[in-house]
Amino acid sequence: MTERTLGGIGATPLSAVGSVVWYRPDDAIDLPEPPASETVDPSAERERFEEARERAHDELETERERAAERVGSDEAAVFEAHSQFLDDPQIEDGVENGIEGGLPAEHAVREGFASGIEQFEGMEGRMAERADDLRDVRDRLVRLLTGAERLDLSALPDGSVVVAERLTPSDTAQLDPDSVAGFVTATGGRTSHAAIFARSLALPAVVGVGDELLEIEDGTTVVVDGEAGDVVVEPSEETRERAAETDRAEVRHEPVTTADGRGIEVAANVGQPVEVEGAIERGADGVGLYRTEFLFLDREDPPGEEEQYETYREALAAFPEGRVVVRTLDIGGDKPIPYLDLSEEENPFLGERGIRRSLGPDEELFETQLRALIRAAGETEGDLAIMFPLVATIEEFEAGRERVEEVISELESAGEPVERPEVGTMIETPATAFLAPDLAARADFLSVGTNDLTQYVMAADRGNERVADLHDPCQPPVVRALRQVVEATEGTDTWVGMCGEMAGDPALTELLVGLGFDELSMSAVTLPEVKARIESVDTSEAEGLAERVLDASTKDEVRELLPRDNEEPNQ
Amino acid sequence: MTERTVTVVPEAGLHARPASQFVQTANEYDCDIEVGAADGDLVDARSMLAVTSLGVGHDEEVRLVAEGDDEEAALDALETVLSTPEGEE
Numbered sequence: 264m265t266e267r268t269l270g271g272i273g274a275t276p277l278s279a280v281g282s283v284v285w286y287r288p289d290d291a292i293d294l295p296e297p298p299a300s301e302t303v304d305p306s307a308e309r310e311r312f313e314e315a316r317e318r319a320h321d322e323l324e325t326e327r328e329r330a331a332e333r334v335g336s337d338e339a340a341v342f343e344a345h346s347q348f349l350d351d352p353q354i355e356d357g358v359e360n361g362i363e364g365g366l367p368a369e370h371a372v373r374e375g376f377a378s379g380i381e382q383f384e385g386m387e388g389r390m391a392e393r394a395d396d397l398r399d400v401r402d403r404l405v406r407l408l409t410g411a412e413r414l415d416l417s418a419l420p421d422g423s424v425v426v427a428e429r430l431t432p433s434d435t436a437q438l439d440p441d442s443v444a445g446f447v448t449a450t451g452g453r454t455s456h457a458a459i460f461a462r463s464l465a466l467p468a469v470v471g472v473g474d475e476l477l478e479i480e481d482g483t484t485v486v487v488d489g490e491a492g493d494v495v496v497e498p499s500e501e502t503r504e505r506a507a508e509t510d511r512a513e514v515r516h517e518p519v520t521t522a523d524g525r526g527i528e529v530a531a532n533v534g535q536p537v538e539v540e541g542a543i544e545r546g547a548d549g550v551g552l553y554r555t556e557f558l559f560l561d562r563e564d565p566p567g568e569e570e571q572y573e574t575y576r577e578a579l580a581a582f583p584e585g586r587v588v589v590r591t592l593d594i595g596g597d598k599p600i601p602y603l604d605l606s607e608e609e610n611p612f613l614g615e616r617g618i619r620r621s622l623g624p625d626e627e628l629f630e631t632q633l634r635a636l637i638r639a640a641g642e643t644e645g646d647l648a649i650m651f652p653l654v655a656t657i658e659e660f661e662a663g664r665e666r667v668e669e670v671i672s673e674l675e676s677a678g679e680p681v682e683r684p685e686v687g688t689m690i691e692t693p694a695t696a697f698l699a700p701d702l703a704a705r706a707d708f709l710s711v712g713t714n715d716l717t718q719y720v721m722a723a724d725r726g727n728e729r730v731a732d733l734h735d736p737c738q739p740p741v742v743r744a745l746r747q748v749v750e751a752t753e754g755t756d757t758w759v760g761m762c763g764e765m766a767g768d769p770a771l772t773e774l775l776v777g778l779g780f781d782e783l784s785m786s787a788v789t790l791p792e793v794k795a796r797i798e799s800v801d802t803s804e805a806e807g808l809a810e811r812v813l814d815a816s817t818k819d820e821v822r823e824l825l826p827r828d829n830e831e832p833n834q
Numbered sequence: 835m836t837e838r839t840v841t842v843v844p845e846a847g848l849h850a851r852p853a854s855q856f857v858q859t860a861n862e863y864d865c866d867i868e869v870g871a872a873d874g875d876l877v878d879a880r881s882m883l884a885v886t887s888l889g890v891g892h893d894e895e896v897r898l899v900a901e902g903d904d905e906e907a908a909l910d911a912l913e914t915v916l917s918t919p920e921g922e923e
Contacts (some may be wrong), residue, residue, distance in 0.1 A: 343854045347882035354883060378912075379883045387888070393886055563847075564891050569846035569919045 266498045269479075271373035271447070271472035272491035274458035274789050275812055278765065281424035281444030281497065283483045286414050286434065288402060288427075294373070294409070300365020303799040311321035312358060312368040315407040319349055322403065323433075329417075330436035341396065341432045348400045354379060357367040369408040376401040399431045409753020419443055424485055426476060435460040445469075445487035447494050449476040459535050461489070469494050476618045514804040518828040521776060521800045528782040529794050530588070532762055536574060539581045542787040546794060549585030549645075551710065552762035555592055555632065565602055565628055579645035586646040588710065588762070588784070590689065591632055591663075592625065593617045593652035612718070612829065617653025622662050633670045641680035648685040650710060657701055662686075664705075678718045691715035691764075699751035706757055710784070711748055712761025717741050736765040737821040739813075742778075746813055749779040760784060770825055772796035777809030835901045839872055840916045847891035850904055852915070857882045859911050865902020867912070870896050879912070 267540065282439035297303075317334040327342035348354065354375050361371025376397055383394035405412055416425065416437035425438065425446040427638055435457055445467035451457050461468035467487045472494060479485070479496060486506040495502055520526045530540030530551030542550065558574060559568045579587050594600060595608075597615020604624060609616035621629035633649070651663045662797035664686050674681050687708035689768040690696055696707075696716065702709060713736045718725045720740050736742070745761075752759040760782030765771055767785025775783060776797060783793060809825065815821045844852040858886060860867050860879040868876035872895040877884035879898070891898055896916065900908050 340851050340854070343858075344850065344882065347854055349859050351881050352878055355879045382883075382887055386887075390886070390889065397883075563889075565847045567892060573919075741898045 266502060267496050269472050269475050269494045269495060269496065269585070270661060270704045271469040271476075272451075272458070273489040274461040274468040274470050275465060276490040276786055277445075277465060277467040277788050278483065278486060278490060279424070279487050280503045280506045281356060281422045282420075283479055283485055284414070284423040286416065286425050286427040286430070287479050288406070288413060288431075288434070294369055294405070294581075297317050297366050297370045297390060303365050305362050305366055305448075306372065307367040308362045308366075309359075309407060312404075313361065315372075315404050316349055317402050319400070319406050323349070323588040325497040326433050326436050327369055330432070339436075344396060345400050345403075346435070348397055349378075349513050349624055350380075351403075368651065369405050372401060372404045372408065380514075395445050397429065397778060399433060403433075413722055416443075416797060424487055426479060426485075427694065428477070430457045431778055432456050432460075434797075438464075438466070440464045440466055445483070445489070447472060447476060447487055449473055451540060462535075462538055462788070464784065465541055468809055474679040478820065480499060482732060485721060511621065512795040514544070514791045515794045516546050517800075519794045519797050521797055521802050521805070525776075525802050526739055527780070527797050528586075528760070529764075529790060529797065530585070530760075530782060530784040531787045532767075532784050533578070533787075536577060538787060541577060542790070545583060545787045545790040547582075547585075547787060549582045550578065550587040550589075550784055551760055551766075552650075552712075553589040556594060557823060558716050559594065559628075560602060563601055568631050568638075572639050574648075575636050575639035576643055579639055579643040579647060581645070583633070583644035586648055588648040588650050588651045588760075589636055589685075590652050591618070591693050592623055592628060595620060612724075616808075617654060618651045618659050618663055621651070622659060622666075630666060630670060632676065637667070637670055637681060638679060639681045640684055641674070646685070647682065648708060650686075650708075651688045652712075653691060653715075654688045654702075656693045657698060657705070660702060660705060662690050670834075675704045676745075687757075689715075690748050691719065693720050696720075696748055699748045703755050703757045703759075704705055708746060708758045708760065709752060710760040710762050710782075711745060713741070713761060716763070717742065720744055730798055735818055735823075736763070736771075738818050739815055739821060740814075742774075742812055742821060746778055746809070753779065758782060767793060769796050772804045773800050773808055776800045776802065776811075777805030777807070779809075780807075835899065836905045837897065837899045838909055838913065839895050840913050841895050842864065842890055842892060843917050843919050844891050845919070848885055848888060848896070853882065853886050856912065856915050857885055859915050860908070862911070863900075863902070863904050863908035865898045865900045865905045865908050867898065867908055869896055869898055869906075869912075879923050885892070 278408055278422050323342050323346050329338050331339035357375030360370045361374040380394050383390055384743055416434060418440050419442055421442045422444050424444050427448050428430050429448050429450045448457055449472050455470055458470050467489045469492055473578045484504055486498045528548050530549045533539055533545035533550050534554045558571060583714045584702055593613055595611055632771040667686055671681055678755035687706045689712045690709050691712035712723055717734055717736050721733045723730040725734050749759050755824040758781040761780050766783040767789040772793050811824050813822050846852055867879035869879040870876035876899060898909050898912055
């Protein structure tokens, strides 16, 4: 048998080998035609409906508790909404009408939910998601009424890879990370509920594989490669071994040093509050990149100061002894946001985005965000650092910092407790790499975003597979830009970090230490491995490696010099 | 019959958790309660489906109408839900 690969979207950079267990909850709702109405006893059906509803409430309560424990109370809140849909008088009336008209309870349930689902389906954004919630509640009732078996996701054999068309919040909350090796879904994107869940639990997962997935049979061996976003069916021995070897490092909850005692901060990138817990569990010293876009996307109005304040306060409180680097809003013409006037641009990645919008059309949003951030920092023990995205000039950085100063003065005059944050910038444009000495003299820190820096240095779209070979942080011009940025901070009080994907690649840890980074920030899942690597690195040997890499002229030469993936460095 | 107009404080408006809380509170009282946009039609305040479908956002006004023995108490409680920012309940 030969292996074949199905492409999807990697939700976590983890891989696993396992055996496919198909999850098809919708099977329960293939109902036969209802019997003739005169043979149905409405009062008996009413009773069946009530019983099913009671059991559904019990199930939801159990699942809510389990979700609260595993992924936090925000994610668990969805079950409260489900409970209320279950008791909704409008739906109840619909079900009652069906039963009255001679339908068995399960058919009446489908009728009773239909208009509500239709109503939400016609709406936009988060209202459309309510349709999914309603379907979820409906299918639960129908399953309980028909006695259909549902695969118990909380009791799967070890090494199961759950494969499904889609996984709802209630499905994912049941998955037991101790036994499930990973999951794969046909639908969903990087920010789907299932993908977020996978990251918060550090489960290998690939989403959005498409219809090809439906052909895989139960029991088939697969590799879930969340890093590449691939599902390898019938993998070869070699592919299996490679997959099994990821993610084995022991979690270190203390800050680490290199073998010769140089401290390197290892922090987590966070894109959703639910990821904070996973970051702590996997030993993050702090947050090196807290993306704030989640607060602004998928809604009809911008988030107000109070909502933002609460969210930031929680993040800062989670790291009482660490630092949380919050990136101010980074949006532009590539994502539609109904309440912002984002015009379509020919080249959105070279257009009005990041700090360009914050100093222009979104000035008010920017100030609200800064106020919420600085107030939150004043009330918590954790240290706040504010970072601006897509800076290209000194003027932009200075203007951003002035806004921070203005907000601090306003809050101080209002008598609010204020803790002065560090203020720094992303280094993601070649312009800032060239300006690094000037920025290092003005900023408290610089943090390299390697995905965008690579895209702009190499003129290669990060989302275009045809230029993926060019979009590689091991390209010599990128490595040389990195060195130039670090060099600019040497002998200053300005610290330098990296918060791009490159920082989370253990094969590159020694090189990054050798280049002189003070901080590395990555997806929580790779934290233990990178911390382990740092502890085994000797700084002077790493510097030697960095020098040789800086002399290389091609990407292949760079790769040749790097320690092999499965080797410890310096051996 | 008692009626009052309240401004919605939670940032999420009458969605997700605030809506859940609103419906839960409405269910604790015996009187009939209806809710709607200040100038729009009223719907049953006990229906999660109806309340969420109103699509009421942050800072918008809603009209509450209650009829029954505990109407005053019910409107007081609902007003509290609508005037409390999310996360402070």
